[in-house]
Amino acid sequence: MxxxxxxxxxxxxxxxxxxxxxxxxxxxxxxxxxxxxxxxxxxxxxxxxxxxxxxxxxxxxxxxxxxxxxxxxxxxxxxxxxxxxxxxxxxxxxxxxxxxxxxxxxxxxxxxxxxxxxxxxxxxxxxxxxxxxxxxxxxxxxxxxxxxxxxxxxxxxxxxxxxxxxxxxxxxxxxxxxxxxxxxxxxxxxxxxxxxxxxxxxxxxxxxxxxxxxxxxxxxxxxxxxxxxxxxxxxxxxxxxxxxxxxxxxxxxxxxxRAIHRLLHRLPVSEALAAVGDSFRIRRLDTPLAEALAALAEAAADGNAFLLAGDGAYHLLDRPDPDLLSRTVRGDRPEAWRTLDAAVLHETLLAHVWHVPDAPEDIAYIHDTEAAVEQAERHDATAVLMHPVREEVVRDLARQGVTMPRKSTSFGxxxxxxxxxxxxxxx
Known part of the structure; x- marks a missing residue:
């Protein structure tokens, strides 16, 4: 650069x-x-x-x-x-x-x-x-x-x-x-x-x-x-x-x-889905992990999307309610920041829908996808699997002096x- x-x-x-x-x-x-x-x-x-x-x-x-x-x-x-x-x-x-x-x-x-x-x-x-x-x-x-x-x-x-x-x-x-x-x-x-x-x-x-x-x-x-x-x-x-x-x-x-995934220690998948309600479209995927991640990538190409795991299946969340996003995602950031999956996850889902504090006893940040799923299933927790952000978005925001939510990316x-x-x- x-x-x-x-x-x-x-x-x-x-x-x-x-x-x-x-x-x-x-x-x-x-x-x-x-x-x-x-x-x-x-x-x-x-x-x-x-x-x-x-x-x-x-x-x-x-x-x-x-x-x-x-x-x-x-x-x-x-x-x-x-x-x-x-x-x-x-x-x-x-x-x-x-x-x-x-x-x-x-x-x-x-x-x-x-x-x-x-x-x-x-x-x-x-x-x-x-x-x-x-x-x-x-x-x-x-x-x-x-x-x-x-x-x-x-x-x-x-x-x-x-x-x-x-x-x-x-x-x-x-x-x-x-x-x-x-x-x-x-x-x-x-x-x-x-x-x-x-x-x-x-x-x-x-x-x-x-x-x-x-x-x-x-x-x-x-x-x-x-x-x-x-x-x-x-x-x-x-x-x-x-x-x-x-x-x-x-x-x-x-x-x-690559993306960095979230493990929500104290939130079972059933409670996470119930809290989401109809604010996102929810689809259950009884498929292998690779196919579920492919579905996440396809959905992420059209907007914010997340994959929840921890109960033996995968649940694809996409098409969030625009009114919910406008109320919960901070408005003092560029549009590129407001539409980040990590921004929507932290501002809307974690803070507003699930009321999960961003503290180590509540959230772990895990790079390995299989490890995130395995730990969620072992401990009756929720893994939130993310799709990676494009590198050019990262650079553009950095040049503007705008920081992304913590653990938004994993370069390697x-x-x-x-x-x-x-x-x-x-x-």
Missing amino acids: STPGLPGDHGLRMVPLRGLRYVPEEIGSLAAVTSPPYDVVVRPDGLLHLESADPHNIVRLILPQADTAPARHQQAAETLRSWLAEGILAPDSEPALYLYEQSRDGLLQRGIIGALALSSPGEGVVLPHEDVMPHVVEDRAALMRATAANLEPLLLTYRSGPGASGTADTIDRTAARPPLLSTTTEDGFHHRLWSITDPAEVATVTTDLSHHQALIADGHHRWATYLRLKEEHTGGPSPWDYGLVLLVDTAHYPLQV PKPATGLVLRSLDVG
Whole structure:
């Protein structure tokens, strides 16, 4: 995403770092110590699976387990210190930018990992597109304070313009060299990582990026956390002025956009349907999940649509009452925002029809569709399955400075957590 009207040195400012990485000789396998991002791990099943995969799995740092929040954060800090002392993790010998590649079934994504200078929201250099939950930001901030580390990179995207080939050429040359690491995770993705240390190549990349702004594709809460911690460390240059990110040029490597589903813990499907009444058209679908999702996609092409699950069947909600929407969806936002499925879900269904607070004890946000359905059926809850929003809608709203309801999108593939960490105590 180019930065209209800004000089080159007012765009993205990325610098090399001495990445903190697992020492291969000290672990069973790289695949066994990686994890999805903290908010993608399905708890408790996915968490237990990762913890048992290897005693040094990164989930013990990003999702530590203890009775209280302070104890969790302290445990993560102690675990990180012990792994550093034991040589499980070690910083690279010299600062570098890192080329990170993910591939699976014909999909190829490459991006640059580095430390990005944090900019204020008003500068328009890094554009958020979703709201955040304060309690999550507070938890992530406490974890980062305790560990003095960025444990997983944000996923940011930008779009290079015609003829902007410097970074692309550097990526191609780097990918032709032997990688620092290569592993395949259980989701089938193959991961490779290279370091870029040559001063000329680093300068090419950083100069190119200085002409661009970025969209936060994944990691809004971590970005908000970075900004909060930067504000806490004033009085001069500080490691907290930077945050660990993965930057992907979607002109060369387009991302996939998926939906994030809602699990309503305390609302059975029967009660959800009864409350909806005739304010939406409701159709029961006694079909496999794939066919139900196809019906959702077809309905979503014509307007707002949702798929409810949790009672052994699927229920398609579409064609909402226009008068209901006009009364319940806030009017101080652009039409593109007012017609978002996530806006209608939160403003109309959750707040007005179901009276479900947007609190962790009432709503869980789940990326995996099958996991959402399974948990709803197991706990007599309601899974609200969403259809993904188009990427151009996300970008247009972000450029207008309009944020979408939290957890509206899931861009991917997401970087595996555990391949590169950033310690704020390492130069």
